[in-house]
Amino acid sequence: MPTSPHKLLSLLGGICFSLPALAGTIKGKVSDAKTHEPVVGAIVEAENGNAKYKTLVNLDGGFVFRDLPEGSYGIRIKYIGYKTSEEFKVVLKNVKATETIGNIELKDDVRELNSVNVTGGNIHSDSYVRGMEKNADMVQNILSEKAIQLLPDVTVANALQRVSGVTIQRDNSGEGRYAIIRGMAQRYNNTLVNGVKIPSPDDKYRFVPMDLFPSDMLERLEVIKALTPGMEGDAIGGTMNLVMKSAPDHFLFNANVAGGYSTLFSNRPFSAFDHGGMGKSSPAEIRGNNYTATAADFSLDQFHYSDKSAPVNSTAGLTIGDRFFNKKLGVIVAGSYQNFFRGSNTQTIIPSANTNIVPVPTALLITDVLDRRYSTQTNRIALHNKIDYVFNDRNRISLYNFYVHQNEYQTRYTNDTTFGTNSSAVQKSVDVEFRSRWQVQDIYNATLHGEHQLSRNVKFDWSGVYSIAKSKVPDMSTYDFNSNVHFDGHGNASGADSSTYGMSVGHTWQRNSDRDWAGYANIAYKPSIFGQEVALQGGGLYRYKTRDNYYNDYSLKPFYGTTQVFHTIDTLSLAFNPTQNGSGSVSALTANNYTAHEKITAGYVQAKFMLLPLLQVLGGVRVENTQQDYTTVMPAEFSGRSGTIHYTDVLPSVHLKYLLRTNQNIRLSYFKSISRPGFGEIDPYSVPGEQFTEIGNPHLKHVRADNIDLRYELFPGGADQLLLGGFYKQLQNPIEYFVINRGGPSNLNIQAQNTDKATNFGFEAVYTRYIGKFGISANYTYTHSEVTTPKTTKYYDKVLTQTQTGTTTQTRPLQGQANHVGNASLLYKNPKIGLDMQVAFSYTGDRIMQVSAWYGLDIWQKPYTQLDFSLEKSLSKHFYFYTKVNNLTNSAARLYIKVDPTVLDNFITQGLPNQKAGSNVVNMQKEIVYLSFLGGFKYKL
CATH class of the missing domain: 2.60.40.10 (Immunoglobulins)
Structure with a gap:
């Protein structure tokens, strides 16, 4: 009790x-x-x-x-x-x-009662991590292994949304991918595995896709919101530390298997393609950069689609561990397999890269209405093992290995109606596009770690780390054709005419890798100064990173241009026809292909002592030196062929913790931190997108931030807690994406740039309370941020009698920051019958998803809610049944732009879909993923 x-x-x-x-x-x-x-x-x-x-x-x-x-x-x-x-x-x-x-x-005091573990000090329990939060030197929130197992989520990305102040950015299948902590976008956060930073397989950025990690591999999930000097300083929002399972004190054998289904595919089939014939390497890689490709160099297998009816999702996991040789040698091996079929039905309205001035200045223009169907199969395999050996009570060593491999096969079908051209007539121009995309992502980490008690007051620990992250998109393929579709008097399509013709076929190869070698060392000394024990610590790290990127694309056109009627992709005569702008020569000789290096040298000193009997002080300073260079494959006369960037940051921090009572703390922290740009952002690359060509910025600066935290903590006992806190952040040189004009409306690009400053502050509340068999776990975060950026405006000058373009500034929230974020879970735990149930609700307020170059035309996401359910029931001493159900209410993700009502009325008149008369917003996107469920069995020994 x-x-x-x-x-x-x-x-x-x-x-x-x-x-x-x-x-x-x-x-x-x-x-x-x-x-x-x-x-x-x-x-x-x-x-x-x-x-x-x-x-x-x-x-x-x-x-x-x-x-x-x-x-x-x-x-x-x-x-x-x-x-x-x-x-x-x-x-x-x-x-x-x-x-x-x-x-x-x-x-630990672990007792068994009626086949149910009562584990007050069990490292897997909620009560254990409450103790960790209470005793920690910094502000953090922790999910225990038991809590993670009972959540309705199967990936770390989705589990993160349950943590106070954390929202997730979802992919086009509705699954969480990146974490936004306290309104700070994913670039401002970093990811650790067992306290060691890992590289990202992303082709441009440093942040790690969190959906790569199965949640059943974790012992606990830590979100650290205030950095100490001993931690790497490149996290402004927070640090996510994935603590993997470690060897138990006794034999452990856990297994699980489950199957499920996404109800989206009750309404339509899952569209699959054959990836077996896709070329792993581009023609240029096979035959050299001087080779001029022909249509015969490209496979059409990936354009043959097949429908799967009600594909089954499946998961499996296995964990085995024990200690040997009188508990000196600990070994644990864990594996996880996931195979999911997901997708979405999405209706998207594409704004023009330009604007109009009618009926108001800088008015929104619409170019296309897209109906898209995504079918995505994600196949994920994760393995990890840890071996540790305790020589004696003074020396121990461990070797940790982690590997995750993910294949993602995605079919995208797009029906693109040109809006504004003959939109009210009985004929519309329609482009139909099919895209086949296969992406492979891998992360591997190996860490050799040692801990040595050199004397009664001196402790030394070290780590040697090798990590590599890779991504590969072999032969992403697209083809599209155009048709004039006729409509009957009721607005229904009645067929296509003979002007249907093939337009283009594209092939893209992209791959990148990020390889790290790192060494960590820390020494701790606890002398007695003036009768008071002081914990002194110092250390540092050195990391050498090598990153490379390869990009190459080809475009084919019908040999006979628009005179060839389109029937199927197999009957279309394709060629690199210069008169049709076909590109048969290699495009690999661009700045998109580069090799980069990064050397980070860091050192720190810190001291922890009791300033008063109940007041602990931890303070110190960290210094990080960053040296970067990149070299592209461009010729020597190209001005951005190569570049070097050097800078040094001094990062002080101080953390105060006052013990009000044995179960209550008050914390006050200050720390300085940074965020480095991604390598893809500082390389002068150029990649075409749907609306804009994205380009790099070699002059991009890193971001610096001052951070303040204040929090009151109450831990009444067990898993109960009450946390109330506030935070304030001021950023120097924050990075935002801007649309820039490089020579007229047809030459608009999107580029990462620095602004002068930004502020971000807010309030957090966390409450967990159990009464008998029932419990409630809730958190709420209010966040307010401001950043001022330049915007372009357009207006009609009556004096000059012509349209003018001007520049102004606009103050807005940071991209991805929601004012209101909340979670609430109702829990039922009945140890007598071995039943755990949870209904979990999450809410994310409206936030900017895409920043526009034009004043007042940013794209926002409407408030998003999701209701999930999970259950675990013991069937016998070791067997359990469990189920996880996501999106019970079929919530849809919606995007919008705030406009003058007269603009919307004009769009409704022209037939723009999903609009509501009298509203002051244009609904830009509606994405529906529908309910999904998973059910299976667990064995725990």
Whole structure:
């Protein structure tokens, strides 16, 4: 049973005793036997005959009995979730003596009752991570392994949305991919695995796609929101630390298997393509950059589509672990397999890269209405193992390996209606496009780690790390054809005429890799200064990164141009016809192909001490030096062929933690941090997109930020908690994407650029409470950010009698930041019958999804809600049934642009779909993914 507040108050009242002025002292330290963290608030009892004394363990893990009479004392330590320590005998020979016990380690108290584990100190439990949050030196939120298992989510990306202040950016199948922490976009966050930074397989950016990680591989998920000097400084929003499963104290065997279905494919079939014939390498890679390709060099297999009716989703997982040789050698191996069929039906309205001035200045123009159907098969395999060996109580070593491999096969069907041309007539020009895309992503990490207690007060640890992240898109293929579709009097399509013709076929090869070699070293020294123990620590890291990128595309046209009627892709005569702008020569000789290097050298010093008996201070400074270079394949006379960037950052931080009571803290933190641009952003690349060509910016600066956190924490016991906090961030040189004009409306590009500054502040609340078998877990975050950027305007000058383009500024929120974010879960836990149920609700307020070059025309996402359900029921001592159901209410993701009502009325008159008369927004996109479910069985030994 958790210790009640009344008992804790009585214990606090019993700390002080009226004793003689001259008396002895007994002191020591208490820590967790596994984590070696201080067990703050543990009760220390000293007994001398009939006299009994009590005190509590302080924030630094220490305890002190003062003013004790001479005699023999029996010392015991008690704390909920831990076994009571064995009795230590201490003898005070005189009233001036000081006896030091040293460090006492408490072990988990794990008991079995009716085949249900009651695990107060179990490292997999919610109560255990509550203790970690309470005792941590910094502001953080943690999801336990048990909580992750019971969530309706199967990937880390989706699990992250349950954490306070975290929202997710979803892909076009409705699945979470990137995390936005406290309104800071994914570029401002970093990802660690077991405390080690990993590279990203993304072709442009540093941030890691979080959907690559199956959630069942984790021991816990930490979101760290305030950095200490010992942590890498490139995180402004927060750091996500994926702590993988470690070797248990006893034999462990867990297995799970499940199947499921997405109801989207009850309404339409899943469209698949044959990827077997897709060329793994481009013609230029096979035959050299001087080779001029022909149509015979390209396969058409990927353009042959087949329908799958009700494809089955499947998952499987296995974990085996144990300790050998008298518990010295620990081994754990875990694997996860996931195969999901997902997709969406999306109706998207494409704004013009230009604007109009009628009926108001800088009015929205629409060019196309797209009906798209995505069919995406994701095949994911993840493996990890950890081997650790304990030589003795002073030396241990471990080797960790992690590997994830993901194949994503996506078919995209697009029906593109040209809007504004003959839109009210009985004939419309329609482009139909098919795209086949296969992407392979891999991440591998190997970490050799050692910990050595060199002396009583000196500890040294080190890590050697090798990591590689890769992505490959072999022969992404598209083809499209045009048709004039006739409509009947009721607006229904009645067929295509003979002017249907093939337009183009495209093939693109892209691959990249990011390879890291890194070394970490830290040394900790705990001297006594003026009678006060001080934890001094210093260390650093060196990382050498090599990144390369390859990009090459080809465009084919029908040999006979628009005179050849389109029937099927197999009957279309394709050629590189110069008169039809076909591109048969290699495009690999561009700045898109480059090799880059990065050297990061970092060092830090920090000190942790008790400024007052209940006030802990951790402060220090970190220095990071960054050296980058890149070289493209462009000729020497190209001005952006290569480049170098060097800078050094000094990053101070200080963290104050005041122990109000044994279960209450107040924290105040300040830290400075940075965010480095992605390699793809500083390389002068150029990649065409649907609306704009995206280009790199070699002059892009890194972002610096000042961060302040204040939080009150209450941990009543067990899994219960109440957290109330605020944060403030000021960014220098924030990075935003701008649309720039490089020579007229037809030459608009999108580019990452710096702005002067941005601010971001907000409030967080977290509440978890269990009453009997029922519980509620809820969090809410309010965030407000501001950034001012230049915008282009268009107006009609009556004096000059012509259209004019001007520039102004607009203050808006940061891209991706939602004012209101919340989660609420209703939980039911009945250990007697072995049943856990959860209904989880998440809410994300409206936010900017795409920044426009034009004033007032940013694209926003409407508030998004999702309701999910999960259940786990024991069938026997070791077997369980579980199910996860997502999107119970069939929520749709919607995008919009705020406009003058007269603009919308004009669009409605022209037949623009999904609009509501009298509204002040144009609905730009509606994406529906429908409900999906998963059900299966677990075996736990």
